[in-house]
Amino acid sequence: xxxxxxxxxxxxxxxxxxxxxxxxxxxxxxxxxxxxxxxxxxxxxxxxxxxxxxxxxxxxxxxxxxxxxxxxxxxxxxxxxxxxxxxxxxxxxxxxxxxxxxxxxxxxxxxxxxxxxxxxxxxxxxxxxxxxxxxxxxxxxxxxxxxxxxxxxxxxxxxxxxxxxxxxxxxxxxxxxxxxxxxxxxxxxxxxxxxxxxxxxxxxxxxxxxxxxxxxxxxxxxxxxxxxxxxxxxxxxxxxxxxxxxxxxxxxxxxxxxxxxxxxxxxxxxxxxxxxxxxxxxxxxxxxxxxxxxxxxxxxxxxxxxxxxxxxxxxxxxxxxxxxxxxxxxxxxxxxxx
Ligand code: SAM
Ligand code: SF4
Ligand code: SF4
Numbered sequence: 046x047x048x049x050x051x052x053x054x055x056x057x058x059x060x061x062x063x064x065x066x067x068x069x070x071x072x073x074x075x076x077x078x079x080x081x082x083x084x085x086x087x088x089x090x091x092x093x094x095x096x097x098x099x100x101x102x103x104x105x106x107x108x109x110x111x112x113x114x115x116x117x118x119x120x121x122x123x124x125x126x127x128x129x130x131x132x133x134x135x136x137x138x139x140x141x142x143x144x145x146x147x148x149x150x151x152x153x154x155x156x157x158x159x160x161x162x163x164x165x166x167x168x169x170x171x172x173x174x175x176x177x178x179x180x181x182x183x184x185x186x187x188x189x190x191x192x193x194x195x196x197x198x199x200x201x202x203x204x205x206x207x208x209x210x211x212x213x214x215x216x217x218x219x220x221x222x223x224x225x226x227x228x229x230x231x232x233x234x235x236x237x238x239x240x241x242x243x244x245x246x247x248x249x250x251x252x253x254x255x256x257x258x259x260x261x262x263x264x265x266x267x268x269x270x271x272x273x274x275x276x277x278x279x280x281x282x283x284x285x286x287x288x289x290x291x292x293x294x295x296x297x298x299x300x301x302x303x304x305x306x307x308x309x310x311x312x313x314x315x316x317x318x319x320x321x322x323x324x325x326x327x328x329x330x331x332x333x334x335x336x337x338x339x340x341x342x343x344x345x346x347x348x349x350x351x352x353x354x355x356x357x358x359x360x361x362x363x364x365x366x367x368x369x370x371x372x373x374x375x376x377x378x379x380x381x382x383x
Pocket of ligand 3: 304305
């Protein structure tokens with residue numbers, strides 16, 4: 046039986062951040078002026094071990110979770126990740142085991158991930174323009190590597206891949222149609238994400254957000270679209286199909302069309318803090334409890350209590366939310382993985 050929060054939302058989806066480090070420095074997530082060579086990330090000993098992650102995952106599944114997503118930071122930087130996937134894929138009740146990656150190391154990983162039992166991949170790729178991509182990855186990544194990674198994933202036997210593209214006005218919005226053209230006619234679907242005010246470091250401003258409505262109109266004018274699915278079932282994206290049968294495209298509209306009403310997601314940081322919202326200002330430290338010899342029953346009780354008191358709906362209240370990042374900073378995206 047799933048547990049229900051104060052808005053009658055069941056707990057279904059657990060996103061597990063495996064590491065707070067990344068080989069990219071996307072300015073909207075980990076701006077390099079803050080996350081430089083001397084920045085103190087978590088020590089390796091602070092990361093939850095694979096045994097601890099598996100133990101927590103089993104407890105979450107016992108509380109109604111059916112979907113697990115591995116993320117980061119960059120999850121492919123976590124050594125021996127395939128061993129964890131093997132462990133998680135054997136948990137009865139996990140219907141969906143997915144991973145989100147920047148794709149830059151997928152050529153080395155794709156086969157091992159598939160063999161370990163990973164079901165699905167999401168690959169982030171904001172543009173096909175090398176110069177713009179270079180800038181959007183903090184001068185760390187290349188489109189070529191990511192496209193090769195996607196090809197390696199196809200060759201390893203992964204089915205349709207979701208391609209996440211964060212759109213920022215004046216940065217990559219003029220490259221949207223190129224992305225659509227490239228992935229139309231393939232099994233993969235691009236999901237255009239509205240740039241969000243996650244964390245406190247990216248200097249987010251509403252003027253940098255390109256509303257999904259605008260992107261839909263742009264695409265529809267060139268490649269006519271038909272809406273086929275919304276966010277009712279807990280999905281974050283609204284899905285459209287190309288009327289000419291050339292595939293699908295999705296839109297994640299956290300800013301202009303909030304979907305808190307069906308939000309069934311919980312997030313775990315690499316050191317075991319549990320967050321009930323992407324925009325949370327504090328988490329519940331399950332990691333410390335784990336390391337103090339706590340029983341599964343206690344952990345399960347704690348998670349249940351936190352979820353049942355959950356009132357988060359940040360995106361619906363963003364306009365009148367007087368956030369003070371000085372006194373109560375929000376958790377950062379690279380800590381909980383989106
Ligand atoms: N490093 C991996 C990657 O980039 O796919 C996984 C972690 S990353 C934090 C997960 C997703 O969050 C990526 O698709 C990224 O583009 C997205 N993201 C990060 N910061 C964002 C922001 N401010 N607004 C919208 N999406 C963001
Ligand atoms: Fe790294 Fe992903 Fe954040 Fe980019 S979005 S800095 S790839 S964690
Ligand atoms: Fe869920 Fe928080 Fe996002 Fe709303 S703002 S959809 S509650 S994570």
